[in-house]
Amino acid sequence: MEVIYNATGSSVTGVFSSGWSITISLSEGVLSFLAGAPGTAINRTRGLLGVFNNDITDDFTTPDGTILPINSTERQIHYNFGQLWMVQEGASLFHYKGELTTSSFQEPSFQPVFFDEISWPNETIKAEYYTICNNVTQCVYDYWLTLNKKLAEATATKQAENAVKAGEAKNAVPRIRLIPATVNVTGGDLVTVSVSVTDDDVTDVVSLSYTGNTTGTSFNNSTGLFTWTPALTAQVFMIRFIADDGNGGVSEASVRISYCSGCSSNGTCNFDRQTLPDVNFPNFAVATCECALGYTGDDCSIDLDGCLANPCPQDVNCTDVPAPLHSSSGVAFTCSDCPSGFTLDNNTRKCVDIDECATGSNVTNNCEQLCENTEGSYTCTCYDGYRSNGSRCYDVDECTERSDNCDQICVNTNGSFYCECAAGYTLNVTSNLCISVQRISERDKNSILEVIGLCLDRVDHSS
Known part of the structure; x- marks a missing residue:
């Protein structure tokens, strides 16, 4: 229920959603009561206020349906109509405190002064x-x-x-017709609305006026043509027309506006999806912008940051692709190369170690002999008897470095060495000692034969 206070007239009016209203006013110490009924109440009322049907002859209808003649005396109306509508115990809609009841507020024996007497x-x-x-x-x-x-x-x-x-x-209330009654508005575009009014009281002269908070508008009262070019900046717009017949009949109609800023020319307006920015303006809604690829924001004015979700691997720099290029190419960001020794795994979007020592056609190491993979790199090593010089391997001269255990003569080979003895001596392969030939025992002869066999079987790693 809406309550309207009139301080000047010392009155208060309650307006119900059904259209009924009750006005109570105070003047010179006396309360006055006025009831207002909507058109939908026709043929639906009974009681002290009569029957609402535009027929005064049946207004004095009693609860049992008896109709008192319209020319009845006031005494007859009071006792044979009014008193019969007195609220009975149990039928009241009021709640009473303590021992008070419906009858506490009634005086059936009261007899007023009748005007006609x-x-x-x-x-x-x-x-x-x-x-x-x-x-x-x-x-x-x-x-x-x-x-x-x-x-x-x-x-x-x-x-x-x-x-x-x-x-x-x-009095018949004038009716306003708007064509269209709902407009889809894009900032900067011209909007046209045709406004017409009709009144069943043909003698009434109806005035039509426009009220609203919009700029860039024009309204021709004689033709009823309204034009408007909305601003590009979003705000709450209101377009309302008021018709007044001069006899108390006033009506109004508002254009329902669905506004779109134009999405900054970076998207399209979706008038099927709307939001109400202000509940106090139910006839104004804002259409949703569907932004083109690369743009975001309510009006698609923001460059979408392709790097916001951290799409690149750790330790790799992400670069946002500008919105126009993003829109045309479909690429939102670019990642810098993985650090040296790593490569991008497209499935996991991570930088993984490159195995430079892997065999096959994609060998990426420059090791001469042996390769050992490490995280992000590799190291080169050499066979026994060789020494590394970076990626290259060179033979260790055990004879020069005196790392051999030969008794007389050391002979260096690629990756190894062997021992020899001077003339008149023979090599003991077990002890690497040179023994005089004159002192060779039968067992030593067998050892000499073994040395010869070893020399013949010696492997050269350089080949």
């Missing part, structure tokens, strides 16, 4: 009352009972206001 002292006084009240019966009644002129005049004023409101209730 007033006995005027003379016609002069009666005419004076009617003159003061401008012939308003309710004013004359209050003045007779209270002798309070201000109260009576307040009653006359309230009756005049009610008469105006009754006229407004009977």
Whole structure:
């Protein structure tokens, strides 16, 4: 329910979602009650306020359906109609405190003063009352009972206001038609809306006006043509038209706006997906931008950072591809090369060690003899009897370096050496000692033969 306070008129109005309204006002110490019914209430009311059907002859319908004649006296109306609608115990919708009940607020025995039974002292006084009240019966009644002129005049004023409101209730409200009623708006593009109004009261002269918070608009009241070029910057826009027939009939209609900034020319507007930026403006929505590849942001004005998700391997630099190139090539980023000795594994997106010592056609080492792989590199080694000089291997001269254990003569070979003896001596292959031939035993002869065999079988690693 919406509650409207009128401090000037000392009144409060409650408006229900169904269209019903209740206005209670205070004047000169007296409360006034006014009920307002929507058009949907026709033929659906019963009770003290009568039957809402534009037929006054059945307004005094009792709870059992009996209709009191419209020309009944006030006494008859009070007792044979009004009293019958008194709320019964158990039927009240109110909640009462303590021992209070419905009957606590009723006085069935009360008898009011009936206006048609007033006995005027003379016609002069009666005419004076009617003159003061401008012939308003309710004013004359209050003045007779209270002798309070201000109260009576307040009653006359309230009756005049009610008469105006009754006229407004009977007055047909003008209807506004918008073509289109919903517009998909792109910043910078021209929008055109045709506005027309009709009124069932053909004698009414209806004025049509535009109100809103938009700039760059033009409205021709005579043709009903409204044009608007929205700004490129997003804001809440409102386009509303008001029709007034001068007789209290006022209606309004708003164009439902679905706005798109244009996505900075880096995307397309999706008017099927919208957001409401301000709940106070239900007729304004913002369309979603679907950004082209390489762009992001609500209006596609931001270059998408292709490196944001850290797509490159560790220790590798990532470079974002500018949005225009990203959009045309489909490539969002580039990674620098892996460190020396590593290569990129496309499946795991990691830098993995290169096995420079692997055999095959892709040999990447320059070792002369032996290769030993390491993390990110490799080292070269040599066979026994050779010494490394970087990637090359050279023979160790055991004879020059005196690393042999020969007794007399050392003979260097590629990767090795062997011992010999001077003339008149023979080599003991077990002890590498040279023994005089004259002292050779039978066992030594066999050793000499073994040495000869060893020399013949010696392997040259340089070949």
